[in-house]
Amino acid sequence: MTVTETRPSAAGRSQPTPSPAQRLIAMPVRIAKSPHSARVLFPIALFVVWLLSLAAVEEIWPFAVDVLPTPSEVGGFMWDEFVTDTLARKNLYETFFISLRRLMSGFAIAMVLGTGLGLAMGLSRATNAFCHDWTMAILAMPALAWALFNSIIFGFDDRGPILTVILAGIPFVIVNVREGVRNTPRELFDMARSFQVPQSKIIRHVLVPSLMPFMFAAARYCFSIGWKGLVIAEVFGGQDGAGWTIKFWYDAHRAHGVVGYAAFFVIFAILFERLVFEPVSRRAFRWRPQLQTEVVEEAFGEHHEHYGEDHHGEGEAARR
Amino acid sequence: MAEIKIKNLHKEFGTGEDKVVALEDVNLEITGHSFVSIVGPSGCGKSTLLNILTGIETPTNGTVEITSDGHVAAPGYVFQAARLLPWRTVTDNLLFVQEDRSDETKKRCQRYLEMVQLGDKGDKFPGELSGGMQQRVGIARAFSIEPDVLFMDEPFSHLDAITARALRRELHHMWDETKKMVVFVTHDVGEAVELSNRILVFAKGGSLEDDIQIDLPFPRDPADDEVAVAKAHVLRKFEELDLLAS
Numbered sequence A: 001m002t003v004t005e006t007r008p009s010a011a012g013r014s015q016p017t018p019s020p021a022q023r024l025i026a027m028p029v030r031i032a033k034s035p036h037s038a039r040v041l042f043p044i045a046l047f048v049v050w051l052l053s054l055a056a057v058e059e060i061w062p063f064a065v066d067v068l069p070t071p072s073e074v075g076g077f078m079w080d081e082f083v084t085d086t087l088a089r090k091n092l093y094e095t096f097f098i099s100l101r102r103l104m105s106g107f108a109i110a111m112v113l114g115t116g117l118g119l120a121m122g123l124s125r126a127t128n129a130f131c132h133d134w135t136m137a138i139l140a141m142p143a144l145a146w147a148l149f150n151s152i153i154f155g156f157d158d159r160g161p162i163l164t165v166i167l168a169g170i171p172f173v174i175v176n177v178r179e180g181v182r183n184t185p186r187e188l189f190d191m192a193r194s195f196q197v198p199q200s201k202i203i204r205h206v207l208v209p210s211l212m213p214f215m216f217a218a219a220r221y222c223f224s225i226g227w228k229g230l231v232i233a234e235v236f237g238g239q240d241g242a243g244w245t246i247k248f249w250y251d252a253h254r255a256h257g258v259v260g261y262a263a264f265f266v267i268f269a270i271l272f273e274r275l276v277f278e279p280v281s282r283r284a285f286r287w288r289p290q291l292q293t294e295v296v297e298e299a300f301g302e303h304h305e306h307y308g309e310d311h312h313g314e315g316e317a318a319r320r
Numbered sequence B: 001m002a003e004i005k006i007k008n009l010h011k012e013f014g015t016g017e018d019k020v021v022a023l024e025d026v027n028l029e030i031t032g033h034s035f036v037s038i039v040g041p042s043g044c045g046k047s048t049l050l051n052i053l054t055g056i057e058t059p060t061n062g063t064v065e066i067t068s069d070g071h072v073a074a075p076g077y078v079f080q081a082a083r084l085l086p087w088r089t090v091t092d093n094l095l096f097v098q099e100d101r102s103d104e105t106k107k108r109c110q111r112y113l114e115m116v117q118l119g120d121k122g123d124k125f126p127g128e129l130s131g132g133m134q135q136r137v138g139i140a141r142a143f144s145i146e147p148d149v150l151f152m153d154e155p156f157s158h159l160d161a162i163t164a165r166a167l168r169r170e171l172h173h174m175w176d177e178t179k180k181m182v183v184f185v186t187h188d189v190g191e192a193v194e195l196s197n198r199i200l201v202f203a204k205g206g207s208l209e210d211d212i213q214i215d216l217p218f219p220r221d222p223a224d225d226e227v228a229v230a231k232a233h234v235l236r237k238f239e240e241l242d243l244l245a246s
Helices: A020-033 A035-060 A062-066 A071-082 A092-123 A125-140 A143-154 A159-182 A186-194 A199-237 A242-251 A255-284 A292-305 B046-054 B090-096 B103-115 B131-144 B161-178 B189-195 B225-240
Strands: B002-013 B020-031 B035-039 B061-068 B075-078 B149-153 B181-185 B198-203 B207-213
Touching: A020 A035, A035 A071, A071 A255, A092 A125, A092 A159, A092 A199, A092 A242, A092 A255, A125 A159, A143 A159, A143 A199, A159 A199, A186 A199, A186 B075, A199 A242, A199 A255, A242 A255, B002 B046, B002 B181, B020 B046, B020 B181, B020 B207, B035 B046, B035 B189, B046 B061, B046 B075, B046 B149, B046 B181, B075 B131, B090 B103, B090 B131, B103 B131, B103 B161, B131 B149, B131 B161, B161 B189, B189 B225, B198 B225, B207 B225
Parallel strands: B035 B181, B035 B198, B075 B149, B149 B181
Antiparallel strands: B002 B020, B002 B061, B198 B207
């Protein structure tokens, strides 16, 4: 048997280093394609669409101009609210405090009850069979129906909005936790048992961390769905709170008030996501490899921008 | 000195028409600083035997005794996939299977990480390591509890040939240094001949068909004539037992 060996030249293996001019041309493209740019571009695009819509409506239906709010009217309203110069009974901060208190109460109860039920349904087939249809029924019920029902039952105090948050959010917690239990990595439990690790340590270090991604998804859903449910409940069964204040501006026939308050609502939800959920998620899941979506993007031809990177390094192999 | 005694071991899965015999009347003794490989075709009960030895599964009939100097022996396990906790660092994965987190235990874990060339990767998460590195962590984890017997279930079958060969050398070095008993399941006859001083051949249906001693000096080079002859001998046994077709 003959073995022939040919060494490839070093020049053939390495990718050419881009010139400064090439880098300069590539930079704006890279900036335009970055997720940060896309985030900044979204509100700008929204603003432009708003202005164009106003111009189009003015052209087609001139009477509506008095009703449709302009960006400056909404901006002015939001500033007045921001500095507590308001016609409403309670100022922005008092209103959001009231709504947040209700949201957090409902959210906490939904998370605790939903986690307990989800665990029971994931661990026991009989419990799952008993609760499954009810969970699906609650999941299918619109928040509006809960809001109306609870306002009839409880009148205009805190209980109606809080119960609406619980009922709107709890099915998402139950379903996520149940799926988390069903997806627990059995091979890790076997590993722990074969090393004779105590049960309490297995629960703390294997079961709980494996449930965390599902718990986190549950918390996000519960928060956002609960937030929407709360507003509806406050519109129909509240005497204060963000939902009630939106209705106040609606009754006053002030479109800029409705849009401005809804904008506060959106800003609050985004800030909560950015300042609470994202940092906690980054910290809790820092062990996770690179996000799959970025890998898919690379697979569709983005890799040519990573000049001269060694894609075969052993340490990187598992991530790619 | 560690000792394994298996008497009339029988294992079945399912009942009635679905009944499958995984192990049939296995009798076996392993003692001391030996490296025993269990080979055989898929479905011959290799992994089932290992699962029974480690207590993951219970036998239908028969007894298994694993002792060390008259006491119940402490087992270590290296799996086919590394089975690391992805949310814990490499060091924490080793500490997870320890009885305590004392300084002495941490030093011992670090020593075994260094033995598998990963002394500087203690702070990394498993997702940041290659498959070969993860399997090294699995080996270090098993050795770090300083077991009396080490069970290994096809630990290199998921790795490329070059990484697997490097790890085989490291494993052999650690076995030699720590004087542990290793029970190694593999479907690769070449790997079994390279590493073991005893090879147990199992047939489909879970019966122990042959017990081969390999008296060759270590380390063994697969390209060496004597090793090649030993491998051919084991393969001939496979042919005689009609195991190659399956």
